[in-house]
Amino acid sequence: MTLYETLSIIFMGLAFVSSVVSLIISIVSASKVRTINQRSKFYDDIFKERILIKLPNLYNEYVEKEINIPNLAVEREFEEFLANFRREIIALKFIDQKFYKKIDDYIISIEDTVVRISNHSNEFVELKQKLYNNITSMYKVINKYFR
Amino acid sequence: MNRIELKLNQSISGLAGNDYGYEVYLNQVKEKFDWDGINVIVFPNYVERVAISFIQGFCREILNKISKSEIDKYIKIESSSEYLTNKILENIKF
Numbered sequence: 001m002t003l004y005e006t007l008s009i010i011f012m013g014l015a016f017v018s019s020v021v022s023l024i025i026s027i028v029s030a031s032k033v034r035t036i037n038q039r040s041k042f043y044d045d046i047f048k049e050r051i052l053i054k055l056p057n058l059y060n061e062y063v064e065k066e067i068n069i070p071n072l073a074v075e076r077e078f079e080e081f082l083a084n085f086r087r088e089i090i091a092l093k094f095i096d097q098k099f100y101k102k103i104d105d106y107i108i109s110i111e112d113t114v115v116r117i118s119n120h121s122n123e124f125v126e127l128k129q130k131l132y133n134n135i136t137s138m139y140k141v142i143n144k145y146f147r
Numbered sequence: 148m149n150r151i152e153l154k155l156n157q158s159i160s161g162l163a164g165n166d167y168g169y170e171v172y173l174n175q176v177k178e179k180f181d182w183d184g185i186n187v188i189v190f191p192n193y194v195e196r197v198a199i200s201f202i203q204g205f206c207r208e209i210l211n212k213i214s215k216s217e218i219d220k221y222i223k224i225e226s227s228s229e230y231l232t233n234k235i236l237e238n239i240k241f
Contacts, residue, residue: 079234083199108199108200111200112199112201115161119160
């Protein structure tokens with residue numbers, strides 16, 4: 001076998017390996033794009049409006065109004081929002097159990113604090129801070145997941 | 148029907164906390180629960196709100212023995228409002 005033939009075989013082998021690697025990379029990339037698209041759809045359908053508009057507004061309305069007058073109507077609106085939120089994320093249970101559990105736990109913790117605030121105990125300031133911290137922590141988890 | 152009337156702190160209108168729910172179950176329900184019939188669990192009228200966390204703690208042991216689909220065969224809830232009754236039942240079954 002001449003040097004030319006040997007080099008040809010080596011280059012053909014390298015070309016084959018390179019095409020296989022390219023194919024694997026494109027399959028992995030396509031899979032990643034599908035995952036990103038799926039997550040993006042979940043974000044738009046389930047989270048976007050809830051975390052950008054409804055939750056911050058309910059928090060402001062509830063915490064501000066609850067300082068002076070017990071407002072069962074606002075509290076129920078908050079509770080129902082959280083109950084619906086909990087129902088809406090249930091599909092995630094079958095897609096990403098770990099993420100689902102984290103968000104579900106945050107929702108339950110937020111609702112727990114909302115109910116405690118309504119008792120108008122002398123812990124109001126601490127509970128208000130806890131509510132704020134719970135919401136902030138949930139936002140961080142959601143933002144990290146959909147980044 | 149087996150009627151279990153809960154006795155709670157009257158100064159608290161909102162029940163919250165998984166551990167507190169479990170404690171109420173252990174102290175006031177566990178020994179009285181009839182596993183062969185319907186139990187009417189009565190939340191006092193001064194309770195206006197019940198958090199999901201409380202319900203989860205309260206039902207922890209019950210749901211180890213019966214499935215969520217069988218709840219209506221064993222448990223009925225009475226409370227200060229239809230809204231609250233539905234909320235408690237929905238969250239037991241969730």
